[in-house]
Amino acid sequence: MPKAELHLHLDGCLRPNTAIELAQRHGIDAPHTWHDMFDTLVAAAHPGSQAALLKSFELPLALMQWEDSLARIATELVEDKAADRVRYMEVKWAPAFHRAQGLSLDEVIGIVASATAHAAERCGVEVRLCVVAIRAHDVATNVEVARAAVRHRANGVTGFDLAGHEASHPDPTVHAEAFDVARAGGLGITLHTGELPDDGALVWRALQVRPQRIAHGASAAADPKLLDELIARNITLDLCPTSNVQAGTVATFAEHPLPQLVRAGVPVTINTDDTTISDVTLSEEWLACVDELGLTLPELWACNLHALRAAFVDQPTQARLLDEFHAWARPLPELH
Ligand SMILES: [Zn+2]
Known part of the structure; x- marks a missing residue:
């Protein structure tokens, strides 16, 4: 399948061998073998918590303070996603986390933009x-x-997001001015929320910053009124079931509410979050949604098309990709 992925973090997708080489080049204390590096980079599935999952980013971020590291990791992420037949991707990262060796925000953004382009x-x-x-x-x-x-x-x-530890900083409206600057500047608005196991209260609060999309938001499934609100406002949930198990949002993959959200009519996309830290390709994540969550192929395909429709992308590019995806699906009646 040609695929679109909207929820994907640059610092969660390092190749282990690249991490080893960059650590040696920049004098960072880190594992020397592929297996040890893999074990360090991949977050444990259990017992999961958002704080434990966020700890997994410490080594990647330590390595991503130089132009060569940022450019290489960004380049390899695009190559790896292209190899998994991801045709459209949005890459998220926090430029303020990459200034420890003197790079400016503009330099960090410029390096990643140039390498990915x-x-x-x-x-x-x-x-x-x-x-x-x-x-x-x-x-x-x-x-x-x-x-x-x-x-x-x-x-x-094309997009602006807010992420980080939600339990200790639960109120995104503190950053309303940043969202206003981004919105006024023409960027699409999304934010991370609903990753903690709660009754949907955090997602309700996140709606106050008027997002077009929400990164995660799985906890919304607990509140039917909230689901109606998401549908009425056409707010897309960019879900990541494997990552949600690692974060403790749900106890097991099989308990993830993704099918329930899809069948309630909530706009949903399916993503990896972090290909390395969650040790899952997009193809594997989608297969697991079919095999373990019982998502049907037409439901999966609808989520894929919806990702293109909800993408923070110009209309001509969106139309061209939709044509390409429809052309691929045309000989496959099971997808309609
Ligand atoms: Zn995320």
Whole structure:
């Protein structure tokens, strides 16, 4: 299947061998063998918590403070996704986390934009960038990040996100000014929420920043009124079931509410979140949704098409990709 993936983090997708080489080059204390590096990068499935999952990003972020690291990891992510037949992807990352060795926000965004654009052209895929602000950062920093993101619109930045530890920073409206700057600058608005096992209250609160999409949001399934609200406002949930098991959103993959959300009519896309940290390709994630959650092929395909419709991308590119996906599906009556 040609695929679209909207919820994908640059710092969650390092190849283990690349991490080993970059650690050696930059003098970072890290495992030396593929197996040890793999074990370090991949987050444990159990016992999951968002805090434990976020710890998995510490080594990747330590390695991603230099131009060569950022460019290589961005290039390889596009190559790896193209090999999994992802035709459209949005790459998320938090530029403010990559300044420890003196890079500026504009430099960090420029490096990732340039590397992904070159790799996208070479691989024949479409890539857009979603700049992430961090819940724990102060308001001024996130406004600065939003301004930098807007400055790079011509370089493929089309989205603005907020992520980070939700339990300790539950109120995204603190960062309303950053969302306003991004929205006024023409960026699509999304934010991470609903990753903690709750009754949907955090998702309700996230709606106050008027997102077009929500990264995760699985906990919304507990509240039928909230589902009606998501449908009425056409807000898409970019779900990541494997990652949600690691974060403790659900106890097991089989308990993930993805099919329930799809069948309730909530706009849903299916994503990996972090191909390395969750040790799952998009093909594997989709297969698991069919095999373990009972999603039908037409439901899966509808989520895929919806990802293109909800993408933060210009209309001509969206129309071209929809044509391509429809052409692929035309000989397959089981998808209709
Ligand atoms: Zn995420």
